[in-house]
Amino acid sequence: MNTENLKTLYQKIVLEHSKHPRHFGELQDSTHIADRDNPLCGDHITVYAQVVEETIQQLQFAGVGCAICLASASMMTEELHGKSCQEAETLSRTFFSMLSLPVDPDSSEMIESLGTLNALGGVRRFPSRIQCARLAWETLGHALGWKE
Numbered sequence: 001m002n003t004e005n006l007k008t009l010y011q012k013i014v015l016e017h018s019k020h021p022r023h024f025g026e027l028q029d030s031t032h033i034a035d036r037d038n039p040l041c042g043d044h045i046t047v048y049a050q051v052v053e054e055t056i057q058q059l060q061f062a063g064v065g066c067a068i069c070l071a072s073a074s075m076m077t078e079e080l081h082g083k084s085c086q087e088a089e090t091l092s093r094t095f096f097s098m099l100s101l102p103v104d105p106d107s108s109e110m111i112e113s114l115g116t117l118n119a120l121g122g123v124r125r126f127p128s129r130i131q132c133a134r135l136a137w138e139t140l141g142h143a144l145g146w147k148e
């Protein structure tokens, strides 16, 4: 797939997730909850996790946010479902490094372990939106007690 097709595919993935967020809504059986704001954009996200024996059994989110924020939260709930807390933290750190890569906008920097999360890499061209993409993940990290 060439770079232009890949970009279009990525835009579709992000748009689709933002319009139809997965695992949206309060989780009754959650063991860990946190909420955070991104005042620069007006995003507000609450993350609900049900962790059993160090494994994320269920992961949901609620709140309001821009398309990037909602898409990132939605993709996070899909990616981390069933993962161990350690795997989730590792993936989160890889995701954050990918977002802060100083790459040329036209070169698509793929990070294999991130899979479809690479679709959010487009925000690198809009530094003020990086926090939108990070918000749900930071909120989960806060809920699960990851060190910042």
Ligand code: ZN
Pocket (backbone or CB within 6 Å): 038, 041, 042, 043, 065, 066, 067, 068, 069, 132
């Ligand atoms: Zn936002």
